[in-house]
Amino acid sequence: MLGWEFPPFISGGLGVHCFELTRALGKRGVKIDFFMPKSGKKVESNDPNLRIIGVAETNIRPYLMISKTGRITAAGEKFIDAVQLYNSECEQAVLEMHKTEKYDLVHAHDWLTAKAAAGIKEKTGLSIVQTFHSTEFDRTSVPWDFILDIERMAAQKADIIIAVSQRTRAQVLRLGADERKIRVVYNGVDSAKFTGIAPSRTAEEFKNGRRTVLFLGRLTEQKGPVQFLHAAKKVVQVMPDTLFLIVGTGELLPLLINLSLELGISKNVSFLGYVSDSDQRKIYSASDLYVMPSTSEPFGITALEAMASGTPVIISRTSGVSEVIRSALRVDFWDINGMAEKMVALLKYRPLRSTMGGMAQDDARKLTWDKTAEETQKVYGEAFARK
Amino acid sequence: MDICFYFQVHQPMRLRHFSIFGDGEDTSFGKYFDNELNKQIMEKVATKCYIPTNNLMLDLLEKHPDFRISYSITGVFLEQCKMFMPQILDSFRALAKTGRVDFLSETYYHSLSSLFPSKEEFIEQVEMHKKAIGDLRTDPTVFRNTEAMFSNDIAYLVERMGYHGIMAEGIDHVLGWRSANYLYTVNTCQKIKTLLRNYKLSDDIGYRFSAKWWSEYPLTADKYSSWLSKLEGDCVNVFMDYETFGEHHWQDTGIFEFLKHLPGEVSNHKHLRFTTPSMLVNDVGARGSIDVPHITSWADMERDTSAWLGNEMQRSCFNQMLELEQPVKESKNPEWLSIWRMLQNSDHLYYMCTKSLSDQDVHNYFSPYESPFEAYINYSNILADFSSKVKKEARK
Structure with a gap:
């Protein structure tokens, strides 16, 4: 399996997915060599079925480096170089290992690893399973041709494509993929990690009795933080004591800080930046509700994580996770009034919070990574048969 | 026969x-x-x-x-x-x-x-x-x-x-x-x-x-x-x-x-x-x-009152509506009485039902709302608005 991120270096759904999927597949007896960029810190596996192999040194996180206008920034140039380097070294490493390991197939994730997968297929005839966690259409409003081309190539070369939602499936079709080879396999959540977490005392002191609304994600246009702040402004008009937490960082941070000042709600908004996994869990459970207003969200694992914590969620209709859950309030990402009304309702009405929170946990418990792994394994069987 | x-x-x-x-x-x-x-x-x-x-x-x-x-x-x-x-x-x-x-x-x-x-x-x-x-x-x-x-x-x-x-x-x-x-x-x-x-x-x-x-x-x-x-x-x-x-x-x-x-x-x-x-x-x-000591009905698998009063949202709305009986009647305002009574349509509570899937389909079929939560929110907002008017009058 060819990946990019892996805990503790996660900057998106791809990393969580690879970590949880490889563990769940390992438990099901699938042997995996997981290739990822080598970094300063050491990543280990205690599962005998899973080996982690680092190639080509890089510290660069993929989705923080491309400006939304699609211009290649200096960091972007460096990033593309790093991707190229990783792919060629990854390809060499797999070909070398294949001599002794005799792999059955290659599973690649996103465009980041597609070139290596294509190279391996060309030289060995191994089938490719290609997962799309997102496409360039989701990530920016002005897609970058350089990446689109790689995605189109990946859609062509793959024997079977896994899309993380029906929504993503539609985007992959836009890349020119043959619809007969696309399978939808949804992400899951490890509910045990998110249940029974007591909010830390610092969090409680910070909240100071205030009702708390959480935004958690990269601060980019795609995730909808601007709409979030506009809705927050409306909420503050009727519930002046509400606290809005913004977790994550990204190119829009300066703009958002400015906006919160302009809207006169800076006292109600706290920007927390990056937080560790364990703090993230505490923040989910300390929040009264989680809002995911993304303009385009291929899946949205964070919504499942919040739900597993028993925190009710408001999600945009344009999200993949919306296809698999019952207990969420759905909004159009552009509908500021609707979003604010739903936030106020959840903050105001305890019976709504507790009913939705309880059902959210039930929903989340049904979406396990083992289920994702089971369906992925089926796809492997199909791809292997095509060799 | x-x-x-x-x-x-x-x-x-x-x-x-x-x-x-x-x-x-x-x-x-x-x-x-x-x-x-x-x-x-x-x-x-x-x-x-x-x-x-x-x-x-x-x-x-x-x-x-x-x-x-x-x-x-x-x-x-x-x-x-x-x-x-x-x-x-x-x-x-x-x-x-x-x-x-x-x-x-x-x-x-x-x-x-x-x-x-x-x-x-x-x-x-x-x-x-x-x-x-x-x-x-x-x-x-x-x-x-x-x-x-x-x-x-x-x-x-x-x-x-x-x-x-x-x-x-x-x-x-x-x-x-x-x-x-x-x-x-x-x-x-x-x-x-x-x-x-x-x-x-x-x-x-x-x-x-x-x-x-x-x-x-x-x-x-x-x-x-x-x-x-x-x-x-x-x-x-x-x-x-x-x-x-x-x-x-x-x-x-x-x-x-x-x-x-x-x-x-x-x-x-x-x-x-x-x-x-x-x-x-x-x-x-x-x-x-x-002998029927507990209430039965013709709804859902349960054939009881759970289609209308089965979850906390429904019970809370029912109880709040009930609390308005006295102030509404004391106001002698016929329009308020009619509003309060129309808010008693059992359908409003039926839309808020959050049961297992098969019965839920039946509830959804009848509901004008996207989900039971939206039904609850709208009803609660209306009840809160109405209630504040009625109670304000009662305090006068």
Whole structure:
């Protein structure tokens, strides 16, 4: 399996997915060599079925480096170089290992690893399973041709494509993929990690009795933080004591800080930046509700994580996770009034919070990574048969 | 063997989407209730169901002198007919004129008022309903509570109000070895007789008629009549929503053809006879007595009140609505009283139900909301707005 991120270096759904999927597949007896960029810190596996192999040194996180206008920034140039380097070294490493390991197939994730997968297929005839966690259409409003081309190539070369939602499936079709080879396999959540977490005392002191609304994600246009702040402004008009937490960082941070000042709600908004996994869990459970207003969200694992914590969620209709859950309030990402009304309702009405929170946990418990792994394994069987 | 066909006729007064960011001074009826939507739905269902079914029923009554049917029409429905489509009322009047159509009593507002701690409101709503259907039938003798909610206590109350019969769901665990095809008295009452719904034969038409997965699909009038002819007992009560005809099952399912042939097919079996609830309680004796300490209903798998009061959201809305009884009545404001009572439509609570999937589908089918949570939010926002006005007035 060819990946990019892996805990503790996660900057998106791809990393969580690879970590949880490889563990769940390992438990099901699938042997995996997981290739990822080598970094300063050491990543280990205690599962005998899973080996982690680092190639080509890089510290660069993929989705923080491309400006939304699609211009290649200096960091972007460096990033593309790093991707190229990783792919060629990854390809060499797999070909070398294949001599002794005799792999059955290659599973690649996103465009980041597609070139290596294509190279391996060309030289060995191994089938490719290609997962799309997102496409360039989701990530920016002005897609970058350089990446689109790689995605189109990946859609062509793959024997079977896994899309993380029906929504993503539609985007992959836009890349020119043959619809007969696309399978939808949804992400899951490890509910045990998110249940029974007591909010830390610092969090409680910070909240100071205030009702708390959480935004958690990269601060980019795609995730909808601007709409979030506009809705927050409306909420503050009727519930002046509400606290809005913004977790994550990204190119829009300066703009958002400015906006919160302009809207006169800076006292109600706290920007927390990056937080560790364990703090993230505490923040989910300390929040009264989680809002995911993304303009385009291929899946949205964070919504499942919040739900597993028993925190009710408001999600945009344009999200993949919306296809698999019952207990969420759905909004159009552009509908500021609707979003604010739903936030106020959840903050105001305890019976709504507790009913939705309880059902959210039930929903989340049904979406396990083992289920994702089971369906992925089926796809492997199909791809292997095509060799 | 007596065959009693009974149809429930109801359309709720649906709520307007209420924005908390709107201005807040006005409390007129139109601020909370969506007349446009209600009119639209009434017109749609009238075209698909009420008008063609009433016409067909009238034909059948003319053609078959032994054919008999019965209705219970909510006050909320009658009110909307007057507002949007008076011709529906005319066609019910034409049916009433045949003398072979029975009309039953119920609460005007299709409410859960029989569950209120004080019974005054319930009694008032039943009286209101009696007045409202006065030109269809005077002094009905059989009572049908909202969604067939029934218990010893409800039967006791209804008997004291002068009724001779009351409808209820024929529930297996209540009946034990006994059959729903007989009349029973109630342990805690004197004489009132219960008419128990035969849920199998009712749902064969109401739910399963157009179900292709059903082993008896397609259902014909001939087949159905032969089932009726083989039953043991004194009577069979086939109760369903009137919207079964043309709305739950569209015309192209053949539901009207089925209905058209039913009276003829039934009369081929000499021992079968059409009857009405009023005739039943007059002519047929009770064969024992039932004991129903807890409330039963005809809804969902549970057949209890959980479709309306099963989760915290529903119970909280019900209790808050209840708290307004005193201030609303003390205000002597007739519009407020009417708003408060319309907010009692059991449908508002039904939309908030969060049950297991199969029943949820049924709830969603009827709901104008995207989810039970949206239903709760809108109702709560309206109740909060209304309540603040009423309580402000009460403090003056």
